[in-house]
Amino acid sequence: MLQQLLEPTPLPPSIKANRIPSGSDTYNEVLDFLYDEAEMLDNLRLGEWAELLTKDLEYNAPLRHTRSTSQFDQTYSRNVQHLHENYGSMLMRVKRITDTKSAWGEDPPSRIKRLVTNVRVYRIDDSDDLKVESYLLLTRSRFDFDYFDLIPCVRHDILRREDGALKLARREILLDQVVIGTPNLGVIL
Amino acid sequence: MDRKSNPKLSDGTLLSDLINLETREVKMRALSDPELFELEMERIFAKTWVFLGHETEIPNKGDFVVRDMGSDSVLMARGADGEVHVSLNVCPHRGMKISTHDVGNTMTHVCIYHGWAFKPNGDFIGAPVEKECMHGKMMTKQELGLKKARVAIYGGLVFATWNIEGPSFEDFLGDAKWYFDTLWCRTDKGMEVLGPPQRFTIRANWKTACEQSASDGFHVLTLHRWLSEVGPYRKPGSEGGGGDLTPEMYGTEVYTAHAHTMRCIELDRKIRRLTGKDPSELSIKEKLEALPPPGITPEMLPEVLRRFSDDQLRVMAWRPPQVGNFFPNGLFEFVYIPSPDGVIGVMALHAYVPKGPDKLEFVNWILAEKDTPPELKAKMLRLGVQLLGTSGMVEQDDSDTWPHQTLAAKGAVSKHITMKYQSMYENNRLEGWPGPGDVGDGFTKDDTQWRWWEYWYELMTAEN
């Protein structure tokens, strides 16, 4: 009961038989969606990005633990997470950046590249939504620091067609690092 | 304070050259000097009580988590006796790390190097090939256990120290206990963590975060100003003069001998808004019903009322401790956040773990009372994640200042610049304030943070 309240709705599985082949129209449309999304975010067009979100959005980033090989599936923790957002809270995060003069954690903003690869698209049984898995490598450069903060992750998305256009309904971000190597996740993944 | 030792750095600088007790200044160099860092690990983190986590993280026998006491990795485990044990996570054989996992359950911790095995309480079980006695005969099995720390559990919080014969935990808390009881010991069943802690790295010296955690009220006005611009504290007109955070800065600040400090922020405005009544006309019980402490519902209140003295209840209903620190590297937040669902309390604990002179690990636990209804727990968790920790909209602004301070501490000229703590309470101790400790009343000041540095200096100059 408590666990259910604390944790996000489980994502539908990625079923091999439901795989939508690379190069197909749907696949290309999804790819364009992900590329355009990355471009908007890299260029601080956050208001525009927020329009890609459905009102029932769930947006999560579980914690990670180092455990043995046999416990690999237990390396995620989904009660306390790094991000645990809905549409309203995501909008608040966007407004903090766009509508205030004091979001110091990202002002001046980081220079960021969101490199999206390994995209796989699946139909979901009994639904018109699409399940999309992708790798993301986010590189973050701040101030005159000579290093980049790297945030590699896998994203499990649910995309839904609304008024003819694809929108983001769910995103789960599976980070590689147990101890996140950037001073905050004030950037959108 | 009798100074028994005054450490000398290799260029001849004395520790006393870096701090001016009269003018309340600390030279930037003190923030990030590598030699001082080594001393801090020995004289502070290997000496005082250090916060490691919460006992509800390891509810079952054999459960363990790996944590840090300063620069040392430790195992925090529940033993066969049901008690929490803390031992050095280093093999007494040749120094391999005993557990390379973050969390797990086992009654036998086996070192992967040569196979020595240990109980959750640190006792040596044996080495492989028992009959060949690979650990030799020069030392007894009792002598070959993991190095054990002394443990204290307080309100479910786990603290440990290497100072086996040193002051008791009660003594370490001192006057802070009177207040901390109203945070961590509010219900019969106690608190629980809502999950494992968030962890992330900031390239900054641990003291940048910790001196701030000693109740720096001023930084909220500027560094966290966005809160008044779109956040939960933005108020159209009536309260706080339309987006001004200044009213949040009034209250009582408490600082104690061992540098545990807190900001007790006044609730009167919130209670007036919630009830439409003048708080001075309400009883303590009525005030607590209108605005219960974080994680407490009106149904849970009778229990809370029973557990505390009238004086403590008065503080809880009027100016409860909301943010503060426990020395050396812990921070607590028991805050009241306006939200569309009413005021929601958020309870969080942080540890700022030193990872070398220029790096810290930020560890963030989110908690609730065990008896808090599940729906409220879920709301507390979400708000906690949204405002605090890794992605927290409030705390992400802190994470840029600390690295810049740490860099400035390296400059040939800027390392001689001083950090100043010269804003002082002139009207100590509000008439009728019922709690112990040093107390300042009114608008936030620097006394709490200065106490942090005074105690840091006291420990750094203490003879071993």
Ligand code: FES
């Ligand atoms: S180092 Fe642990 S058994 Fe040898």
Ligand SMILES: [Fe+2]
């Ligand atoms: Fe802060």
